[in-house]
Amino acid sequence: MGTVTMNTPSSIDFQDPQDTVTCASPRLQIRNVNLQFNTPGGGSFTALGDVSLDVPDQQFAVIVGPSGCGKSSLLYLTAGLNEPTGGEIRVGGARITSPGADRGMVFQGYTLFPWLTVRQNIEFGLKRRNMPAAQRREVVDHYLAEVNLLGFADNFPKQLSGGMMQRVAIARALANDPQILLMDEPFGALDSQTRHQMQRLLLRVWEHSKKTVVFVTHDIDEAILLGDRVFVMGAKPGRIRKVLDIPLERPRHVGVEMEPEFIALKREILDLLHDEIGDEPDNE
Ligand SMILES: Nc1ncnc2c1ncn2[C@@H]1O[C@H](COP(=O)(O)OP(=O)(O)O)[C@@H](O)[C@H]1O
Ligand SMILES: [Mg+2]
Numbered sequence: 001m002g003t004v005t006m007n008t009p010s011s012i013d014f015q016d017p018q019d020t021v022t023c024a025s026p027r028l029q030i031r032n033v034n035l036q037f038n039t040p041g042g043g044s045f046t047a048l049g050d051v052s053l054d055v056p057d058q059q060f061a062v063i064v065g066p067s068g069c070g071k072s073s074l075l076y077l078t079a080g081l082n083e084p085t086g087g088e089i090r091v092g093g094a095r096i097t098s099p100g101a102d103r104g105m106v107f108q109g110y111t112l113f114p115w116l117t118v119r120q121n122i123e124f125g126l127k128r129r130n131m132p133a134a135q136r137r138e139v140v141d142h143y144l145a146e147v148n149l150l151g152f153a154d155n156f157p158k159q160l161s162g163g164m165m166q167r168v169a170i171a172r173a174l175a176n177d178p179q180i181l182l183m184d185e186p187f188g189a190l191d192s193q194t195r196h197q198m199q200r201l202l203l204r205v206w207e208h209s210k211k212t213v214v215f216v217t218h219d220i221d222e223a224i225l226l227g228d229r230v231f232v233m234g235a236k237p238g239r240i241r242k243v244l245d246i247p248l249e250r251p252r253h254v255g256v257e258m259e260p261e262f263i264a265l266k267r268e269i270l271d272l273l274h275d276e277i278g279d280e281p282d283n284e
Contacts, residue, residue, distance in 0.1 A: 033087035049237030062227035070238025104173030
């Protein structure tokens, strides 16, 4: 298990014990998930067709695929923001039926509360769980330091850059000590230099926290750089086309993108995605 112990809130008291299996099972289990949407003509559209995947504890899993293949839909289902038409999703053995604090989320749009300071944003969930003020301060300071924002605790979101706001969002998600961190193209709106900095920062923070992560992106380099395992999705219907383990050693160093192993993986994923986007414009 992890070598770093942090004085963070103890986890997880919201599972139904009847519905919980113990530690050997994967942290996230997605089983035969289908998702259909009704179409205006009275028909239905299959956004996800029979998707199954497992993410073991402490794995950094990445889902990569073309726009419209159902990546966000799959993450939304895992977050409990929507229900599958068929199949089931379990986190820590408990079947997902609604949103919960056991799943931390970082999405592309800036989701901070604009009327709260950085510190108040990060401690929001801790306060709701009645964590004492001194402990809250300790947890928030820890994560502010992790994302290099100790000097910005009293700023409001509108005083921050996009990259800084996403760092606050990451700190907020981790401060709640979730079972799993769900990230949907969190760096998609950032310029490429900031995006690279954020990827490095996320890698470092993840090395410390070793949270189970599901990270969605359409950027192949980002997928390989970050992931232990990459699920390549295809569209129509959304499905897993290939699962690739990323054997690059950790911590991942600067310049890893130039290594032959990295380039070979990139070629493999590019070829898969190229088949996907070959003949039709996507439907967005
Ligand atoms: N609420 C909805 N109603 C109808 N279709 C939807 C809805 N949400 C998503 N879709 C469709 O489902 C497919 C998958 O969408 P999404 O999960 O957002 O893809 P991705 O995140 O991979 O770009 C797309 O074709 C999209 O248009
Ligand atoms: Mg999406």
